[in-house]
Amino acid sequence: MDVNAINPILDAFAHILPQVGFQVVEKKAISLESSCLRNPGMIINIGVMGPLKGAILIGMDVESAKQFASKMMMGMEVVELDSLAQSAISEMGNMVCANACTNFSQSGMGGLDISPPTLLIGKDAMIKLSVPKVIGVTFAVDGIRVDVFVGLF
């Protein structure tokens, strides 16, 4: 897919994160990856169907995920990535992807729909997506590294 076509997803990320407790969302790097990725610790998988098909993944290491969940829960201490923290993070993934669908629709590509998020926790597992290439974008969200992988065709 064209790199420019991921802008609706990046816009959604920048739009939603401030709504769930973050102040600074910085895009740090963009890269073209193969369809084989490495799980940094925790990854949210959201399936996409419609004119574009595939998956959007949002990944971070487990410590970052705990910090991220803590920020979303108004500073509550997150010692373990428990069910509450998992629920908060996956809901963020759902909101970003839902908003991305709306952005795609506004730019003329309607009819996209998403599956509920699945969290996969486990450092260094490999991930194989059903697309030839994946676009990776690294964000710093209040200093927390978050990687967004877009595998759509």
Added chain:
Amino acid sequence: MSVKVMVVDDSAFSRVMIADALAEGGYEVVGEAESIDTLIETYDSCKPDVITMDIAMPGADGFECSKNLILHDPKVKIILVSSMKDEETEQEARRIGIAGYVQKPVEAEALLTVINSVLAPDTMYQTLDEFGVGVFKEALAQSVTRMTKTTATFAEDNECCNNASQEITVVIGIIGRYSGNMIVALSAETANKMTEIILRREAKSREEVVGLAAEFANVVGGIACSMLNKKEKAFGLRVAPPSVFYGGATEVVSPNIKCHNTYADTEFGRIYLSVGFKKGSVLWM
């Protein structure tokens, strides 16, 4: 016991109009919020059965307020009450998880119908939840037979949200009236043996085995969704392309989804299956 409603609207006039409409049905307004500032606090203190939510409000709009409420309590039932009614608004509301929609100016009958429907048991979801896993099991058994000419035997269902982590885990998103996930997990040894039978030779690489697992799960998901759509056309289920996780221990979690976990014993080893759908019947008036 009367239905408890919380009204979120920046206009005092609108709040009165909605309260009047609710009073006609004998429903009780237990809390009001005019902006995001007091939203969560009011929700926690009045514990409503349902919330009516305006879209256009200064500062955070109804979508942002709804997202905050859903983050706070994924089970919250929100009905949008707004003069805006277009496809984009409707799609965004559905994706966020809003339960219903009523157009302003509010007519008591429409509002009460939507509230009653949102609070009523969702029989179509119950059907899917009850029979869906059986259909996926049948699809898995059929796929094993078709692809390997052997049989699969299933264990009893075990309802819990954690899927057994295996060396190869295939995640397939399901989209339709009710969205969900199907997860197929198996050991590398099982996947290797299956590949060998299907290809009639040893696998040349791990990628080939991973590809086979993805294709197998994709076939299972596709067959199951077709079977369910034949039973009930309105399900409109489709499967998203698979994502495969392998080569390291992975815990798989589907938050806020009631998953049915089971496994099949085959000649190649055990194949784990987890299927769950998200609630969310939506009524729009």
